Amino acid sequence: MAIKNYEPNMVLATTEYEVVGTRPVRHDGTDKVTGRAQYGADFTSTGLIFGAVLRSPHAHARIRSIDVSKAEAQPGVLAAVTAKDFPRSDASPDEYVQLGELNTRLGYLRDNILASDKTLYKGQPVAAVAAANAHVAHEALALIEVDYEVLPSVLTAPDGMKDDAPILHDHLKTEELGELTDRVSNVAQHFQHVLGNLEEGLAEADVVIEREFDTATVHQGYIEPHNATAFWNKDGKVTIWCSTQGPFEVRDASAASLNLDIADIKLVPMEIGGGFGGKFEPYGAPVAAMLSKKTGHTVKIIMSRAEDLQGTGPTPGSNLRIKMGATRDGKITAAQAHLAFEAGAFPGSPVGAAAMTVFAAYDVPNVVIDGYDVVVNKPKSGAYRAPGATQAAFGVETVIDEIAEKLGHDPIELRLMNAAKEGTRRADGPINPKIGCVEVLEAMRDHPHYNAPLEGPNRGRGVAVGFWINGAGASACTIMVNPDGSLTLSEGSADIGGTRTSVAMQAAEVLGIPVEKINPQVVDTDSVGYTSGTGGSSVTFKAGWTAYEAANDIKRQMIDRASKIWEVEPDTLDLQAGEITSKVDSELRMSFAELAGQLNDTGGPVVGSCSLTPPAIGGAYAGSIVDVEVDPETGKVTVLRFTCVQDAGKAIHPSYVEGQMQGGSVQGIGWGLNEEYFMNEAGGMMNSSLLDYRMPVSLDVPMIDTVIVEVPSATHPYGARGVGEVNIVTPPAAIANGIYRAVNIRMEKLPMNPGAVVEAVWKNGG
Amino acid sequence: MPAKTYVQTTINGEHVDFLCEPRQSLLECLRDVIGLTGSKEGCNDGNCGACTVVLDGRIVTSCLVLGVEVEGREITTIEGVACGSTLHPVQTAFLENAALQCGICTPGFIVASKVLLEQNPDPTEHEIRFWLANNLCRCTGYDKIVRAVQDAAVKMREAEV
Structure with a gap:
């Protein structure tokens, strides 16, 4: 079944529940604490051989x-492939392929799998070999001879936009305000959102602040590198085993790049060791498939950490100019943003999302936002947790802080005065449904952390608030009733953080049974309906909703069956707390399990199902409060205390919501203080190891306090909003504001590492 | 292909022998030769800690030990932490404190935490963070991991009494 008519369900959203809102242990937990869980690299098969990828040494x-x-002649090597081995379909290279939160064109997708005529970043795949032994495969790469004509490279958006910049794509014409121009440049797109009249808004303002910001390229930093194993059978059917956020997206992208029917590919999702948006692209899967076709063996390709950092899709660096004006009494009258984002080698940076989110926490009447998607010689950017929003918030939340300071307002009060509410229009068009921006800010203002004294030299407290759109997408779910009353639930959403359980809980709530009675399974792409990927904070929202509807389908069928057994009208029966009862005859009662045992003899098994694409969530807000201490001699910034406040709509599993908030906060701290792609002038990444690309370790951070705010989403049956992403948006900005309060310097660059802080202190005469 | 070396060792209390090339790391031997895939490869250069095992009582990143080096030595991997069908208190604490999300770093954290609590039954928050600073987790922000280790410490001390 599928949902036909949607009715907002606010009554449910404010109800107390039996299962929803509790904290059961996750179903896959034991496998993951004992080492039994099978991740992509753990897969093995008869006749398994290993692939290795040769990557461009030039940007x-x-x-x-x-x-x-x-290489092919080397003993132990079974095959080699280049882009020439891939079929060229009739499909236009400009055709779009869905890849989770960011989409791409087929031609670009193929060139990012194996380069055809040009390499556009250091680390781009150019050829691959397969051998019986992984070491032999890697050694054979040195025997491949590639004749390159090295071209000048360009590495940042402002440089890429210059008239004399080296051009990456000879055929890339700039789309200017919705019109395709004849101008060949690195600017794939320039768009603009306008609301009200910016000049009038600026004229009304008593204080106007304008600042320019630069942020570095950063990586999702999942601990499990990309992997893919593929088998091309003699009947032309292909099976792919890999760790991915988007089993269906990778299946479809693989079919497109291999020119196969989608039905010819089965993707078996393995457990996934983190993604954060970075595991939607197919990368090795089509290459492994092509090597399998050539050799007849199952081929496994695992990226090294250096390959993963250099050859997958980080979130891009950006250049921002933010200008905002406010009246003396604190009303923001005008806001302008210039957002230039590095797309990496192919168009498709998250600048669109940056523009949607940049001023979304505020009700500003006069706005102009210009966005530029600029190709540069770095890896094709991928999604990373609220893609684009963190860069944008770093600029806006710093400028807001400065306005508050200039006007003598408390920074949270100023934000509250201007906070977006239900009915506020965003500059990019949408009018807010019910949102929780005010509630998040109030919870920050009232939190003991915000009101605690902060003593000592070079210490400061910063705050910031941020918005993320939250996605939804298609989802499918099947639930089977077993003869003992237990249930098996099949879903298509890769489980990265406990969503098997948060999804199953929503079905258990409907049926009034403990969630342990449900066995949730993430199944392969042949075994469940199309399910869009684990991104956009969507799984607990969309897959939970389908599980809710599938459970309601079961409820109806079970009541129907009981009515046939008892020969009464179904509408006289009810199913609650795991029991079928009659509203008119108290003698008629049967447990769910008893009825389940009779199903096969009374008409057949009961299977509930649902597939749907739910309406939009209504975005989510979060805020950070951070205390920092700055060492003005070394520039080192220590995070002393951190509080994350987030609107979850309804926290289905509060522990997992807190976990998302804490994890996103610490990723945001890393982005703010340490992480960056350190590039040399030739476009090489100089820090492609986890020693040098330094993500926070346990010693770098304090405990992360969490406050879950619940302003129920007006659409979801239980009011859930999705919680995965918005928590990363504000930490860099909050830290920057804390640094200002500590040592009186405004940071305009990410990361705010010791070198950058010391430089800023010196510039300030320190 | 280089000649293989015959290695005899003890893994999780059992005698194990295997053949390995001199260049193969202990991690590679565990995963690809012996079939113990619970130890994970996140970086292969000792910086992520996902492959942490116990070697003669000390925690090591098994990607930085060669397979040929473990001749005659004793190794405990994540597969040897639970006792039969009973989880170790650290494993239970990780589950009950929601101290894992994707789970790829979890084996390394559990192995390292187990050895910490054997050596220091009542560690401070700082001592826990210091001990686990060679294990990267990108999902949790470490908060719930620290709490899980604190919780396991309490449970293990209570069990001792």
Whole structure:
């Protein structure tokens, strides 16, 4: 069944529940604490061989020729492939392929799998080999001869936009305000959102602040590198085993790049060791499939950490100019943003989302937002937890803080005065449904952390608030009733943080049974309906909703069956707390399990199902309060105390909501203080290891306090909003504001590492 | 192909022998030769801690130990932490404190935490953070991991009494 008519369900959303809102242990937990859980790299199979990928040593080069013959002749090597081995379909290279939160064109997708005529970033795949032994495969890469014509490279959005910049794509014409122009440039797109009249808004303002910001490229930093194993059977059917956020997206992208029917590919999702938006692209899957076709063996390709950092999709660096004006009494009258984002090698940066989110926490009448999607010689950018919003918030929340300071307002009170509410229009068009921006700010204002004294030299407290859109997407779910009354639930959403349980809880709530009676399974793409990927904070929302509807389907069927057994009208019966009862005859009662045992003899098994694409969630807000201490001599910033406040709508599993808030906060701290792609002038990443690309370790951070605010989503049956992403948006800005309060310097660059802080202190005369 | 070396060792209390190339790391031997895939590869250069095992009582990143080096030594991997069908208190604490999300770093954290609590039954928050600073977790922000280790410490001390 599918939902036909949607009715907002606010009554349910404010109800107390039996299962929803509790904290059961996750179903896959034991496998994950004992080492039994099977991640992508753990897969093995009869006749397994290993692939290795040769990557471009140049950030920008034309490929004159590739000769794989010596590699192929090497003992132990079974096959080599280049882009020439891939079929060229009739489909236009401009055709779009869905890849989770960010989409791409087929031609770009193929060139990012194996480069054809040019390499556009250091680390781009150019060829691959398969061998019986992974070491032999890697050694054979040195025998591949590639003749490159090295070209000048360009690494940042402002440089890429210059008239004399090296051009990455000879055929890329700039889309200017919705119109395709004849101008060939690195600017794939320039768009603009306008609300009200900016000049009038600025004229009304008593104080106007304008600042320019630069943020560095950062990586999702999941601990499990990308992996893919594929088997091309003699009947032309392909099976892929991999860790991915988007089993269906990777299946479809693989079919497109291999020119196969979608039905010819089965993707078996393995457990996934983190994604954060970075595991939607297919990368090795089509290459492994092509090597399998050539060899007849199952081929496994696992990226090294250096390959993963250099060859997958980080979130891009950006250049922002933010200008805002406010009246003396604190009303923000005008806001302007210039957002130039590095797309990486192919168009598709998250600048669109940056523009949606940049002023979304505020009710500003006069706004102009200009967005630029600029290709540069870095890896094609991928999604990363609220893509685009963190960069944007770093700029806006710093400027707001400065306005509050100039006007003598408390920074949270100023934000509250201007906070977005239900009915506020965003500059990019949408009018807010019920949202929790005010409630988040009030919870921050009233939190003991915000009101605690902060003593000592070089210490400061910063705050910031942020918004993320939250996605939904298609989802499908099947629930089977077993003869003992237990249930088996099949879903298509890769489980990265406990969503098997948060989804199953929503079905258990409907049926009035403990969630342990449900066995949730993430199944392969042949075994469940299309389910969009685990991104956009969507799984607990969309897959939970389908599980809710599938459980209601079961409820109806079970009541129907009981009515046939008892020969009464179904509408006289009810199913509650795991028991079927009659509203008119107290003698008629049967447990769910008893009825389940009779199903096969009274008409057949009961299977509930639902597939739907739910309406939009209504975005989510979060805020950070952070205390920092700055060492003005070394520039080191220590995070002393951190509080994350987030609107979850309804926290289905509060522990997992807190976990998202804490994890996103610490990723945001890393982005703010340490992490960056450190590039040399030739476009090489100089820090492609986890020693040098330094993510926070346990010693770098304090406990992360959490406050879950619940302003129920007006659409979801239980009011859930999705909680995965918005928590990363505000930490860098809050830290920057804390640094200002500590040592009186405004940071305009990310990361705010010791070198950058010391430089800013010196510039300030310190 | 380099000649293989015959290695005899003890893994999780059992005698194990295997053949390995001199260049193969202990992690590679555990995963690809012996079939113990609970130890994970996140970086292969000792910086993420996902492959942490116990070697003669000390925690090591098994990607930085060669397979040929474990001749005659004793190894405990994540597969040897539980006792039969009973989880170790650290494993139970990780589950009950929601101290894992994706779970890929979890084996390394559990192995390292188990050894910490054997050596220091009542660690402070700082001592826990210091001990676990070689294990990267990108999902949890470490808060619930620290709480889980504190919780396990309490449970293990109570069990001792």
